[in-house]
Amino acid sequence: MTLTETAETLLVDDANWWRQAAVYQIYPRSFADANGDGVGDLRGIISRVPYLQNLGIDAVWLSPFYPSALADGGYDVDDYRGVDPKIGTLEEFDEMVEALHCAGIRLIVDLVPNHSSDRHIWFQEALRSPKGSPARDRYIFRDGMGENGELPPSDWTSIFGGSTWTQVEDGQWYLHMFATEQPDFNWDNPEVREDFLTTLRFWSDRGVDGFRVDVAHGLAKKLEDVLPSKAEMAEIQKSGEPGAHPLWDRDEVHDIYSEWRRVFDEYTPPRIAVAEAWVARDRRPRYASADGLGQAFNFDLLQADFDAQQFRDIIRDNLDLAAASGSSTTWVFSNHDVVRHATRYGLLGTVEKADGTAIMSTPGKAKAWLLHGAPEDELDRDRGLRRARAATLLELGLPGSAYLYQGEELGLHEVGEIPDEARQDPAFFRNKGVEVGRDGCRVPLPWSSDGPSLGFGPGGTHLPQPSWYAEHSVAAEDRDPGSTLNMYRRALELRRELQAGETLEWVETGDPDILHFRRPNGWEVVTNFGNAEVPLPKERIVLASGPIDSTLPAETTVWIAP
Numbered sequence: 257m258t259l260t261e262t263a264e265t266l267l268v269d270d271a272n273w274w275r276q277a278a279v280y281q282i283y284p285r286s287f288a289d290a291n292g293d294g295v296g297d298l299r300g301i302i303s304r305v306p307y308l309q310n311l312g313i314d315a316v317w318l319s320p321f322y323p324s325a326l327a328d329g330g331y332d333v334d335d336y337r338g339v340d341p342k343i344g345t346l347e348e349f350d351e352m353v354e355a356l357h358c359a360g361i362r363l364i365v366d367l368v369p370n371h372s373s374d375r376h377i378w379f380q381e382a383l384r385s386p387k388g389s390p391a392r393d394r395y396i397f398r399d400g401m402g403e404n405g406e407l408p409p410s411d412w413t414s415i416f417g418g419s420t421w422t423q424v425e426d427g428q429w430y431l432h433m434f435a436t437e438q439p440d441f442n443w444d445n446p447e448v449r450e451d452f453l454t455t456l457r458f459w460s461d462r463g464v465d466g467f468r469v470d471v472a473h474g475l476a477k478k479l480e481d482v483l484p485s486k487a488e489m490a491e492i493q494k495s496g497e498p499g500a501h502p503l504w505d506r507d508e509v510h511d512i513y514s515e516w517r518r519v520f521d522e523y524t525p526p527r528i529a530v531a532e533a534w535v536a537r538d539r540r541p542r543y544a545s546a547d548g549l550g551q552a553f554n555f556d557l558l559q560a561d562f563d564a565q566q567f568r569d570i571i572r573d574n575l576d577l578a579a580a581s582g583s584s585t586t587w588v589f590s591n592h593d594v595v596r597h598a599t600r601y602g603l604l605g606t607v608e609k610a611d612g613t614a615i616m617s618t619p620g621k622a623k624a625w626l627l628h629g630a631p632e633d634e635l636d637r638d639r640g641l642r643r644a645r646a647a648t649l650l651e652l653g654l655p656g657s658a659y660l661y662q663g664e665e666l667g668l669h670e671v672g673e674i675p676d677e678a679r680q681d682p683a684f685f686r687n688k689g690v691e692v693g694r695d696g697c698r699v700p701l702p703w704s705s706d707g708p709s710l711g712f713g714p715g716g717t718h719l720p721q722p723s724w725y726a727e728h729s730v731a732a733e734d735r736d737p738g739s740t741l742n743m744y745r746r747a748l749e750l751r752r753e754l755q756a757g758e759t760l761e762w763v764e765t766g767d768p769d770i771l772h773f774r775r776p777n778g779w780e781v782v783t784n785f786g787n788a789e790v791p792l793p794k795e796r797i798v799l800a801s802g803p804i805d806s807t808l809p810a811e812t813t814v815w816i817a818p
């Protein structure tokens with residue numbers, strides 16, 4: 257029997273494997289570095305497969321590993337069917353797939369279809385080609401405004417700040433919703449459509465189990481000759497009229513995904529996809545439908561405060577939505593774009609905007625805290641971690657899939673102390689003074705308590721690790737039975753028993769700070785969001801997010817076996 261056959265037999269041929277999966281996101285350049293150049297690589301991932309297996313995840317979501325100038329951490333792709341030589345080769349990719357599959361772990365890769373990098377051969381060809389040429393038609397080129405076309409075609413601001421338009425040598429402008437180095441594709445162009453189908457098959461043929469689709473709500477655009485102004489677009493957004501915005505969440509985007517679905521279904525089991533679609537909650541089911549991508553991220557908990565009522569409403573609404581779309585829901589607390597949840601939950605007091613109004617949302621507060629220099633006296637680290645652990649145990653007890661971000665299993669906090677000269681995120685450079693960007697959650701992982709890069713690799717690290725990282729290393733937490741790492745391991749192990757059925761039933765406690773639910777097979781999850789301990793509802797506790805005695809302490813979750 258070959259290794260591949262072994263892998264295939266280990267991964268049961270189950271078309272529904274994703275519905276309740278625990279998926280672990282690897283940001284490859286910060287996970288593990290085998291060759292010592294300070295940047296994580298595929299060999300590094302291969303070397304850590306036993307760690308992933310021991311953690312108990314079902315799948316890995318691998319953030320972009322394609323050739324890239326890293327203008328946006330790899331989300332600027334030069335070649336959709338290659339591996340960045342700085343982090344590996346196609347042969348190593350195949351080896352990694354095999355190693356993961358042999359460990360019973362599936363692989364979802366990140367696909368970035370809204371934009372390529374400006375180094376992509378098609379964009380280079382577009383630059384060399386004249387106005388109106390087929391090469392320019394693969395992207396979105398426009399003449400400028402003003403007497404000589406010297407002004408951008410519209411006043412739009414890119415997601416990372418600055419104009420969405422950049423002028424090229426012959427005077428035309430191209431659209432980039434993100435950084436200058438990320439030109440948006442024209443999805444009305446048949447070659448673009450065809451090429452992505454080839455890419456989907458290319459990776460599916462290599463054994464990839466699915467795709468995480470970046471900016472899934474952005475591909476279809478309706479750009480008339482006269483473009484609306486920023487203010488007009490804000491009005492359209494405010495009106496909430498479904499599918500009316502020229503740039504985001506247009507209905508036509510689903511035609512693209514039904515084509516993709518036909519490709520996914522050519523495989524056994526069908527390849528899966530999860531949409532990163534920042535759309536109104538009731539627009540999510542279309543992305544998640546079975547004739548579309550199949551699943552969509554739900555970022556509602558990520559945006560919520562540590563608050564029982566908010567959590568309960570979000571859980572109820574998303575389970576209803578998932579049932580309506582036939583999909584399962586997804587839960588996320590952290591990823592490579594947001595301040596880590598241990599930190600979000602540990603920020604004290606309210607933060608004020610320049611105009612004196614309070615920033616209430618937890619993620620907004622966290623961004624503002626980073627911008628103010630991440631003052632240590634405004635962060636209660638222990639409390640943040642206590643709440644993060646409680647929230648995670650609640651999440652892992654919910655129906656649906658849980659997307660976990662590397663390092664959260666170590667209880668890592670955001671790294672606030674990155675000097676400006678070390679920063680990499682385009683959001684920092686393009687949005688100076690408004691945000692510091694996302695580097696603080698992308699600092700290379702600590703694997704051991706000492707050594708130059710805390711076991712990340714034999715060389716340095718491409719972003720500096722803070723001194724407090726050592727106590728959160730895998731080696732340190734491995735030894736400590738009460739560590740966050742060991743809590744995740746135990747939860748992921750027990751989750752295999754707990755995850756039966758895709759529903760839950762609320763157990764009413766009469767206490768607004770307590771959430772208590774029961775799964776169809778009798779497992780129960782109880783979270784105390786409040787500040788006071790409460791009597792423990794029952795015995796048979798098999799797991800707790802913090803020390804427990806005869807009561808359920810503040811900010812703690814317990815799992816109760818049937």
Ligand code: NOJ
Nearest residue numbers: 328331368434470471593
């Ligand atoms: C969403 C990704 O998660 C983020 O990291 C990236 O900057 C943008 N899309 C643009 O690709």
